[in-house]
Amino acid sequence: MKALVCEDFGPVDNLVYREFPDPVPAEGEVLVDVDAIGVNFPDGLLVEGKYQLRPQCPFVPGSEFAGRVAALGAGTSGFAVGDRVFGWHMGGGAYAERVVALTSEIHPLPASLSVEQGAALLCATGTAHHALRQRGRLQPGETLVVLGAAGGTGIGAVQIGKAIGAHVIAVCSSDEKIEFARSRGADEGINYSREDLNQAIKARTGGRGADVVYDAVGGDAFDACSRAMAWDGRLLVVGFASGRIPKLPANLTLVKGYSVVGVFWGEFTRREPQVHAANMRELLAWVEAGKVVPVIDREFRLADGIQAIQYVTGRNVRGKVVVKP
Ligand SMILES: NC(=O)c1ccc[n+]([C@@H]2O[C@H](COP(=O)([O-])OP(=O)(O)OC[C@H]3O[C@@H](n4cnc5c(N)ncnc54)[C@H](OP(=O)(O)O)[C@@H]3O)[C@@H](O)[C@H]2O)c1
Structure with missing residues (x-):
């Protein structure tokens, strides 16, 4: 698959758009075909090595995505191949054509939301x-x-x-x-x-x-x-x-x-999953009621992911930026 890869910690400019091995879902995980990736301010900090987490290089940054379930890990239940989902994977890997996530990290995408809005919500x-x-x-x-x-x-x-x-x-x-x-x-x-x-x-x-x-x-x-x-x-x-x-x-x-x-x-989503689940129910009800609407400022191609991250960290964004493979 194609992905935006951090070969070594350093400026966002150093990210490389290249082939990267497909992730394989383990037990309790799903593989998602990514349709849209949400850009978050910490994405830039992570590749610069200035974030709380320091993954082993090379790695694919990005945590937020929306797409379709492509495969389930052995023993995984609760989702089916083809389900439209949005999610946030603590382990990263979202700036790619495919990402794995725990079933606890993904949610069914409401019919009222586009994939871009789904990638921009969580x-x-x-x-x-x-x-x-x-x-x-x-x-x-x-x-x-x-x-x-x-x-x-x-x-x-x-x-x-x-x-x-x-x-x-x-x-x-x-x-x-x-x-x-x-x-x-x-x-x-x-x-x-x-x-x-x-x-x-x-x-x-x-x-x-x-x-x-x-x-x-x-x-x-x-x-x-x-x-x-x-x-x-x-x-x-x-x-x-x-x-x-x-x-x-x-x-x-x-x-x-x-x-x-x-x-x-x-950390809250990990430590207090039940409160997080209740939050999601309230948040999605507000989304359905039109009280909370993810606002998309700009879309970039995955190949232009560097510019997408720099657009956000450069103080330009109004709402959210999404990247599409
Ligand atoms: N604690 C958490 O769980 C959590 C979760 C998500 C995000 N965050 C953090 O929240 C912060 C904002 O995230 P975000 O996604 O909202 O980012 P964002 O969309 O880029 O917005 C950040 C805002 O900060 C202001 N700002 C002031 N000085 C800035 C500077 N030197 N460079 C860039 N922006 C500057 C800008 O508003 P003005 O131009 O109007 O000043 C900008 O709109 C980040 O530090 C992120 O790491 C924390």
């Missing part, structure tokens, strides 16, 4: 859902501030925040990105390349601060939010797209009585 939107439900305990009527709101997981958080009934403030680096977030339900926006973020959050909340902050950006934006939290607020640590892992003066949490809560969706 990681970004699943993360936002887990973050806001289990980690943030977001309540109807609360104020949710979403950093990186036009990005993949950010636009998921905007839509899920609205589905829960929160007042959603989208924080973006341009007016055009704010308009995009508003078109997906955000109530208002803050352009943090122009406004002081701490002051802007306080101004928009009557001085109270944010009940919940969804932070996939880190760096200076985290620092600003750590000073703009409401009493009993929850500051969710989701990612560091800005490139800087912030440090927190712990006294701020004491004075303002708020919590800083870490979010690690992949």
Whole structure:
């Protein structure tokens, strides 16, 4: 099969589009013919050797996909050859014509979703859902501030925040990105390349601060939010797209009585499969109801996978990018 291969850790430019051995499904796994691959920010970090996981080289990166079941491993049940599925494989291998995944990592693709939308749903939107439900305990009527709101997981958080009934403030680096977030339900926006973020959050909340902050950006934006939290607020640590892992003066949490809560969706799906399954049911019901819609910005061919990853890590994306073999 054709695949995008990381021969050695280094710049994304070094990835090679070439023949690679077909994966073979083991017991409890299925082989999937891939129709679309979801590009995620960590894909770039992984091939650069800057992610928590360091697979053995050469390897095929990518975790998120949609396609058709092509074969079942011995003793595998629950799916049949030809089933349309979408999934997220912790072991990677998605930037390819075929990928294997555990049956617990795949889901039937709803008829209402295209394969591109299926490949774009799980990681970004699943993360936002887990973050806001289990980690943030977001309540109807609360104020949710979403950093990186036009990005993949950010636009998921905007839509899920609205589905829960929160007042959603989208924080973006341009007016055009704010308009995009508003078109997906955000109530208002803050352009943090122009406004002081701490002051802007306080101004928009009557001085109270944010009940919940969804932070996939880190760096200076985290620092600003750590000073703009409401009493009993929850500051969710989701990612560091800005490139800087912030440090927190712990006294701020004491004075303002708020919590800083870490979010690690992949590990959550592994450790708490039943809660994850319940999350998926709620998420897919919102998808069916049109409350949460995976937004595809651009599609690339697998042969152009390098440009696809660079488009995402280069701060361009509105919603999600997908790659097609
Ligand atoms: N914890 C988890 O379980 C989990 C799961 C999924 C993703 N993540 C993490 O969440 C972060 C965002 O993922 P994503 O898929 O939403 O990425 P994305 O689609 O690329 O969006 C990231 C957003 O971050 C903002 N940003 C600020 N400084 C940036 C910079 N120097 N370079 C790139 N973007 C910058 C951008 O918004 P503005 O231009 O508006 O600032 C951009 O829209 C990543 O760090 C990823 O690893 C974590």
